[in-house]
Amino acid sequence: MDRKVWGKVFDKQTLMVLLRLFNKGIFDRLEGEISGGKEARVFMATNDEPLAVKLYRVEAPAFETIWKYLKGDPRYSNIGKNRRTVIELWVRKEFSNLSRMYAAGVSVPRPYAFHANVLVMGCVGGENPAPQMKHLKGVQRSEELFDELVSQVERTYQVARLVHADLSEYNVLMEDGRPVLIDVGQAVDIRHPRADEFLRRDLTNLANFFKRPESEVEALVKRVKGRETGEETGE
Ligand SMILES: Nc1ncnc2c1ncn2[C@@H]1O[C@H](COP(=O)(O)OP(=O)(O)O)[C@@H](O)[C@H]1O
Ligand SMILES: [Mg+2]
Structure with missing residues (x-):
């Protein structure tokens, strides 16, 4: 995706997060959208290898469900209810779960990086994202x-x-x-x-x-x- 188009696709805060990942060299090109669900949008990106960039919507409708899941987990039980904080914790948890599964040898995408509401991982299927x-x-x-x-x-x-x-x-x-x-x-x-x-x-x-x-x-x-x-x- 062309950099000047980014501003039309993402809100300002998301744009800042993506730019930060971009500047850190996590990816060098953001490509098309693979999936646009209610909770998250997934984009393809490239670096040396094809990547998937999962972007959580801070206004995610399943916020209450997400909050309850976190609350019940001993690792996150003292959580507050600020939306952005909760989503960021959720992304941190997804990255941590993914890393634990990957390290255990479970068949999952390779965890790559996360920041705020964005998670970056290997793209399953490479250049042609794999079907469900x-x-x-x-x-x-x-x-x-x-x-x-x-x-x-x-x-x-x-x-x-x-x-x-x-x-x-x-x-x-x-x-x-x-x-x-x-x-x-x-x-x-x-x-x-x-x-x-x-x-x-x-x-x-x-x-x-x-x-x-x-x-x-x-x-x-x-x-x-x-x-x-x-x-x-x-x-
Ligand atoms: N690592 C990945 N590689 C390729 N495609 C992916 C990857 N992660 C997600 N996708 C695509 O995006 C869709 C939504 O991702 P998912 O993590 O299931 O989020 P949600 O269900 O919350 O929208 C998946 O069904 C798949 O098509
Ligand atoms: Mg899903």
């Missing part, structure tokens, strides 16, 4: 892919000690036939009082998409939590 899993046809929703996803949830739980908490076919991107988990802002520590509930819901969403019987979900929850108290193997 929801576009997979029936025959492509294979048992192998389902098993791979449950393994990613297991690694997230066992090694990163997190529960994604918004996992569905919308928050999994398909890159060369392999799933990549995204949108980890709401992920909670496994000690969160509702962690079990969120884990069960994540696995139910996946089971539904893959047309698996819901009666399987309990066994999947067990599999994911399995070695909870044991030592991590091979890490």
Whole structure:
């Protein structure tokens, strides 16, 4: 995107944040918009590698939900209610969750940088941003892919000690036939009082998409939590 166009696309404060990231050399070109949701807009950018720049709207309508998620997490329980502060904390949390998952070897975009309401990460799919899993046809929703996803949830739980908490076919991107988990802002520590509930819901969403019987979900929850108290193997 041409620099002079920026002012027509972003409000002043967002523009300042983007310029700061630009000046720090985080990216050298901002390209087109990949997605424009209610909470956030995602742009492609380039540096040595293709990047995704996720920009939270400070007027995000799900502010109350975001606030509640943060409040329940022991890491952020003393939070106030100023909008900008809350969104900035949310971005910090998303970056921290993403880093924990990435370090644990979970299939997620590479965390790159964050500042204020903006998060920068690797672009899944590179130059051609990867599609959401929801576009997979029936025959492509294979048992192998389902098993791979449950393994990613297991690694997230066992090694990163997190529960994604918004996992569905919308928050999994398909890159060369392999799933990549995204949108980890709401992920909670496994000690969160509702962690079990969120884990069960994540696995139910996946089971539904893959047309698996819901009666399987309990066994999947067990599999994911399995070695909870044991030592991590091979890490
Ligand atoms: N790292 C990324 N690489 C490629 N595309 C991405 C990336 N992050 C997000 N996207 C695209 O932007 C969309 C919205 O991102 P997401 O993090 O799910 O935010 P939200 O659901 O809150 O709008 C995704 O469905 C995907 O199409
Ligand atoms: Mg999403």
